[in-house]
Amino acid sequence: MAKIALITGATAGIGEACAHLFAAQHYNLVLTGRRHDRLEKLAQEINAKYNVEVAVSAFDVRNRDSVISNLESLPEHWKHVDVLINNAGLSQGLDPIQNGSFDDWDTMIDTNIKGLLYVSKVVANWMINNGQGQIINLGSIAGKEVYPNGNVYCATKSAVTALSEGMRIDLLSHGIRVTAVHPGAVETEFSEVRFKGDKDRAKKVYAGFDPLVANDIAETIWFVVSRPAHVNINEIIVMPTAQATATNIFRKG
Ligand code: NDP
Ligand code: 8X3
Numbered sequence: 001m002a003k004i005a006l007i008t009g010a011t012a013g014i015g016e017a018c019a020h021l022f023a024a025q026h027y028n029l030v031l032t033g034r035r036h037d038r039l040e041k042l043a044q045e046i047n048a049k050y051n052v053e054v055a056v057s058a059f060d061v062r063n064r065d066s067v068i069s070n071l072e073s074l075p076e077h078w079k080h081v082d083v084l085i086n087n088a089g090l091s092q093g094l095d096p097i098q099n100g101s102f103d104d105w106d107t108m109i110d111t112n113i114k115g116l117l118y119v120s121k122v123v124a125n126w127m128i129n130n131g132q133g134q135i136i137n138l139g140s141i142a143g144k145e146v147y148p149n150g151n152v153y154c155a156t157k158s159a160v161t162a163l164s165e166g167m168r169i170d171l172l173s174h175g176i177r178v179t180a181v182h183p184g185a186v187e188t189e190f191s192e193v194r195f196k197g198d199k200d201r202a203k204k205v206y207a208g209f210d211p212l213v214a215n216d217i218a219e220t221i222w223f224v225v226s227r228p229a230h231v232n233i234n235e236i237i238v239m240p241t242a243q244a245t246a247t248n249i250f251r252k253g
Contacts, residue, residue: 002052006030006081008061008119009088011038013188014138017214018085021222023050030055030078032070033088061088061115062107071122079126083225086116086137091153091194105152112156113163120167128174135171136221137164139182141237145246153194157182161235168234177232179224184239185249186212208251209242 005022009015011033019031023046031039036058043054055078059070089112092104116137127133142150143157164180171178191202205211217238224233243249 002026002028003082004028004030004078004080005083005085006032006123007085007087008032008115010042011035013190014183014186014214014217015085015087016042017218018087018221019046020049021215021218022083023052023054025222025226026050026052027083028053028055030057030074030081032057032059032061034058034060061119062110064114064118067115067118068122071119080130081123081126082133084120084123084127084133084135085221086119086135088115088119089138089156091142091190092196094149094194096149097151100152108152108156112153113159116160116163120163124167124171124176127171127176132175134177134225135167135179136224137167137178137180138217139164139180139235141182141184141239141243141246143180144182144237147246150246164235168232179233180235181217181220181224182235182237183212183217183220184237184243184246186214186217188214208253209249210240211243212238212240 005027007015007018010019010031019029019042023029029052031042031054033039039056039058043056046054055074057070057074059066061067092107093101137160139160140157142154143161146154161180164178168178185206187206191205192199195201220236220238227233
């Protein structure tokens, strides 16, 4: 029987790349995100390219009732999730704490921390019932180092580190592997979302160096997932060669 991966935030960037890579590895997929049209389009692409089954479920991870009802209403066979990729996440704004927007803070905390928790609780219980599973949480270099004006986003990714450690302890007796993957700069829609649609400002983030691409992180996640069952990678930091720390990027020209 084919294995199943449930990917949050599959409508763009790293989540979308994971969907393609896991389909290529013959996984059936549960794809989630808010943009239903993108989920349908991705499911069609994957169906045309790979011989796997795809279920889509559109919901906002910030809405606890919606997370629970959408996930629990999946047909029973989809609840045999082997791999959960907790990828949905975002940054909003890049302001000093004294100028930060309450709404931006709520959005980041509700998405990156609470949303990850809601999905994890539902799926971890399925994994416990199934007697196995693996959880990959998308942290960030921002969760390892605080950078100027990163304040709340960095705090949410620091929380992902702590939650990953907590999950690993709490799920230990159930044989569930937990890994935090911490990327440096990956060129996706991330900066466009952070700067609320300002494409020019977003482009400048990746100017003058080769950033990571979404598939680099998908391949890292596949490396973690494809280790033998007795091996767990607790956490992994993946940076562009041109980026030494969160703020130290060598740009040409
Ligand atoms: P993208 O903006 O390209 O993709 C983000 C995904 O998250 C989208 O599919 C989006 O779907 C989903 N998402 C955002 N908010 C919600 C929500 N409230 N409910 C459900 N889904 C949501 O960014 P990336 O692919 O770069 O980001 C993926 C993860 O990687 C994030 O957790 C990010 O913090 C992390 N990361 C990114 C780095 C980078 O440099 N790009 C570096 C380090 C970590 P939709 O809008 O359809 O809901
Ligand atoms: C995304 C990377 O450095 O923009 O988590 O915070 S960074």
